[in-house]
Amino acid sequence: MWVLLGQGWRRGPALVQWSTRAACLGLPGFRRAPIRGAAAEPWAPARLYSAADCKEKIDMSRFPVENIRNFSIIAHVDHGKSTLADRLLELTGTIDKTKNNKQVLDKLQVERERGITVKAQTASLFYNCDGKQYLLNLIDTPGHVDFSYEVSRSLSACQGVLLVVDANEGIQAQTVANFFLAFEAQLSIIPVINKIDLKNADPERVEKQIEKVFDIPSDQCIKISAKLGTNVESVLQAVIKRIPPPNVHCKSPLRALVFDSTFDQYRGVIANVALFDGVVSKGDKIVSAHSKKTYEVNEVGVLNPNEQPSHTLYAGQVGYLIAGMKDVTEAQIGDTFYLHKQPVEPLPGFKSAKPMVFAGMYPVDQSEYNNLKSAIEKLTLNDSSVTVHRDSSLALGAGWRLGFLGLLHMEVFIQRLEQEYNASVILTTPTVPYKAVLSSEKLIKEYRQKEITIISPSQFPDKSKVTEYLEPVVLGTIITPDEYTGKIMMLCQARRAVQKNMMYIDQNRVMLKYLFPLNEIVVDFYDSLKSMSSGYASFDYEDAGYQIAELVKMDILLNGNIVEELVTVVHKEKAHSVGKVICERLKESLPRQLFEIAIQAAVGSKVIARETVKAYRKNVLAKCYGGDITRKMKLLKRQAEGKKKLRKVGNIEVPKDAFIKVLKTQSDK
Numbered sequence: 114m115w116v117l118l119g120q121g122w123r124r125g126p127a128l129v130q131w132s133t134r135a136a137c138l139g140l141p142g143f144r145r146a147p148i149r150g151a152a153a154e155p156w157a158p159a160r161l162y163s164a165a166d167c168k169e170k171i172d173m174s175r176f177p178v179e180n181i182r183n184f185s186i187i188a189h190v191d192h193g194k195s196t197l198a199d200r201l202l203e204l205t206g207t208i209d210k211t212k213n214n215k216q217v218l219d220k221l222q223v224e225r226e227r228g229i230t231v232k233a234q235t236a237s238l239f240y241n242c243d244g245k246q247y248l249l250n251l252i253d254t255p256g257h258v259d260f261s262y263e264v265s266r267s268l269s270a271c272q273g274v275l276l277v278v279d280a281n282e283g284i285q286a287q288t289v290a291n292f293f294l295a296f297e298a299q300l301s302i303i304p305v306i307n308k309i310d311l312k313n314a315d316p317e318r319v320e321k322q323i324e325k326v327f328d329i330p331s332d333q334c335i336k337i338s339a340k341l342g343t344n345v346e347s348v349l350q351a352v353i354k355r356i357p358p359p360n361v362h363c364k365s366p367l368r369a370l371v372f373d374s375t376f377d378q379y380r381g382v383i384a385n386v387a388l389f390d391g392v393v394s395k396g397d398k399i400v401s402a403h404s405k406k407t408y409e410v411n412e413v414g415v416l417n418p419n420e421q422p423s424h425t426l427y428a429g430q431v432g433y434l435i436a437g438m439k440d441v442t443e444a445q446i447g448d449t450f451y452l453h454k455q456p457v458e459p460l461p462g463f464k465s466a467k468p469m470v471f472a473g474m475y476p477v478d479q480s481e482y483n484n485l486k487s488a489i490e491k492l493t494l495n496d497s498s499v500t501v502h503r504d505s506s507l508a509l510g511a512g513w514r515l516g517f518l519g520l521l522h523m524e525v526f527i528q529r530l531e532q533e534y535n536a537s538v539i540l541t542t543p544t545v546p547y548k549a550v551l552s553s554e555k556l557i558k559e560y561r562q563k564e565i566t567i568i569s570p571s572q573f574p575d576k577s578k579v580t581e582y583l584e585p586v587v588l589g590t591i592i593t594p595d596e597y598t599g600k601i602m603m604l605c606q607a608r609r610a611v612q613k614n615m616m617y618i619d620q621n622r623v624m625l626k627y628l629f630p631l632n633e634i635v636v637d638f639y640d641s642l643k644s645m646s647s648g649y650a651s652f653d654y655e656d657a658g659y660q661i662a663e664l665v666k667m668d669i670l671l672n673g674n675i676v677e678e679l680v681t682v683v684h685k686e687k688a689h690s691v692g693k694v695i696c697e698r699l700k701e702s703l704p705r706q707l708f709e710i711a712i713q714a715a716v717g718s719k720v721i722a723r724e725t726v727k728a729y730r731k732n733v734l735a736k737c738y739g740g741d742i743t744r745k746m747k748l749l750k751r752q753a754e755g756k757k758k759l760r761k762v763g764n765i766e767v768p769k770d771a772f773i774k775v776l777k778t779q780s781d782k
């Protein structure tokens with residue numbers, strides 16, 4: 114929650130009493146909650162575990178609750194979360210120390226190729242300290258704003274976080290966003306300044322930033338190089354000393370929170386659970402508080418980092434559970450499992466992920482419809498934050514309208530469809546979820562409500578049937594070196610943003626807060642920001658509701674035929690400039706054809722921009738003299754293959770990548 118304080122907007126630390134802050138930092142004497150029943154549990158005496166033990170079933174009763182620490186690693190993109198996780202896995206003997214350990218917890222192909230984490234990963238580590246053996250449950254989280262839902266879910270299974278900050282880049286926009294997620298969840302926060310080995314590292318400056326922005330005393334920061342392993346052991350010590358054990362009760366009936374789930378073709382749903390109370394064993398009958406369905410537990414265990422079965426999981430522990438569920442929706446994220454005949458009050462769960470961007474998805478060839486359908490179903494089983502509605506279009510045939518958390522999320526989903534399921538798709542212009550307050554009685558009856566959410570331009574109701582249109586807005590945070598502030602402010606203004614606050618986080622770094630219409634930032638705001646600040650500015654945003662907006666539907670026509678992929682809803686003020694840019698870009702991307710092509714942007718029947726592509730003919734056989742028929746056939750075959758990558762609009766052939774190029778430039782104007 115943001116509040117207006119003195120000169121500007123600020124939340125959190127400035128309002129917090131020192132004792133609460135001290136508790137948040139896990140300082141001695143300031144523990145937030147007593148460890149209920151910890152001493153009374155019937156724990157077996159400690160036996161020290163090593164990586165070798167992982168070949169057999171782990172006896173999890175060996176870890177009394179006071180020896181458990183559950184924590185996440187959170188940070189801005191690329192500040193070194195996964196590299197720190199690698200070192201922690203090595204130090205605890207969970208994986209062997211080799212030069213090849215690079216982002217071990219980033220298991221997906223797309224994560225390895227893009228060098229980013231998109232899915233939070235859990236690993237249970239066994240660590241010996243002062244003659245005791247600790248169970249450390251670590252969750253490595255993604256850094257990009259599109260995946261912050263993964264972060265907030267992961268935090269629900271934790272009592273503390275390692276807030277990693279790059280010693281060269283300092284605090285960035287996602288550092289601020291992630292800090293507040295942890296702060297609001299009342300977790301112990303351990304600031305870790307990483308990459309101190311870099312030539313331009315300035316850990317002292319970063320310490321001061323942390324003190325200024327988060328109100329965390331600089332002596333609380335741990336300075337490390339995750340790459341070289343420097344001082345990483347002290348991070349483990351801090352986890353044990355500063356993060357409290359979970360506040361749970363083993364003798365109470367089972368309450369297991371599902372904080373993530375994945376789908377395995379052979380074993381069904383694998384639910385990641387955090388046990389808030391009770392125990393769960395193989396053979397137990399459990400009930401989902403959400404669906405009230407009963408299941409028998411086939412397997413429980415911990416992730417080490419691969420699945421390692423155990424007989425039982427105990428309160429305070431984080432692990433996985435397999436119970437014959439065939440669909441991820443049966444293990445809804447945020448659901449509570451309890452034991453059959455021992456019903457409990459379900460845990461609060463999470464708000465469901467809210468899609469920020471919608472796009473139509475169609476098979477390139479309609480004969481591929483069933484294959485693509487099955488690929489989308491399988492992939493959404495592993496990514497339940499994607500919403501899917503069936504859709505169809507005259508030009509593109511049967512397809513779907515998919516909702517994503519952001520554009521990167523959309524790109525990653527498509528890349529996974531292509532790589533993991535060999536699917537090829539046509540996408541339509543990404544759009545944000547607009548709303549319309551209806552005035553037409555007929556429409557109100559049809560929709561059975563007055564206010565409708567428009568996720569596809571084809572649903573956009575005519576102005577005469579509407580009292581007002583609403584557009585989603587977000588509160589954006591930008592952190593930048595101050596020399597770029599002027600340019601960035603102009604960029605924000607061009608995107609219809611309203612400034613809310615500006616604050617220096619150190620001598621030459623500025624934090625700006627703006628209220629943005631979501632559709633102005635969704636496609637390429639981040640790219641523009643990065644290029645205008647030579648890569649130094651960072652950006653993050655959070656949902657801020659809706660505002661009234663003057664919106665219109667704009668069609669793009671090729672020789673009079675509407676290009677369905679490019680139909681878009683724009684702000685009235687921007688219709689002309691956006692239409693002009695789309696026409697120009699389309700002109701650049703369209704191959705010349707045998708006849709002239711008129712490219713038009715139109716709002717209703719009014720044409721607001723126009724470009725023309727001159728006629729041309731490509732004769733692939735032009736250089737092929739003589740009568741070698743096989744050579745000619747080869748050239749014609751290659752031309753035919755090339756044509757498969759084209760889509761026909763009327764009689765005009767449009768390359769698939771032309772759409773992408775056009776979409777990328779829309780919000781520039």
Ligand SMILES: Nc1nc2c(ncn2[C@@H]2O[C@H](COP(=O)(O)OP(=O)(O)OP(=O)(O)O)[C@@H](O)[C@H]2O)c(=O)[nH]1
Pocket residue numbers: 188189190191192193194195196197216228229230231254255256257307308309310311337338339340341
């Ligand atoms: N010099 C140096 N480089 C580091 C250090 N830690 C991480 N890196 C490098 O920083 C880059 C990003 O590291 P990651 O561990 O993938 O960062 P991340 O925060 O997990 O990234 P996302 O998951 O995409 O948010 C990689 O090239 C690492 O090799 C360090 O201590 N020193």
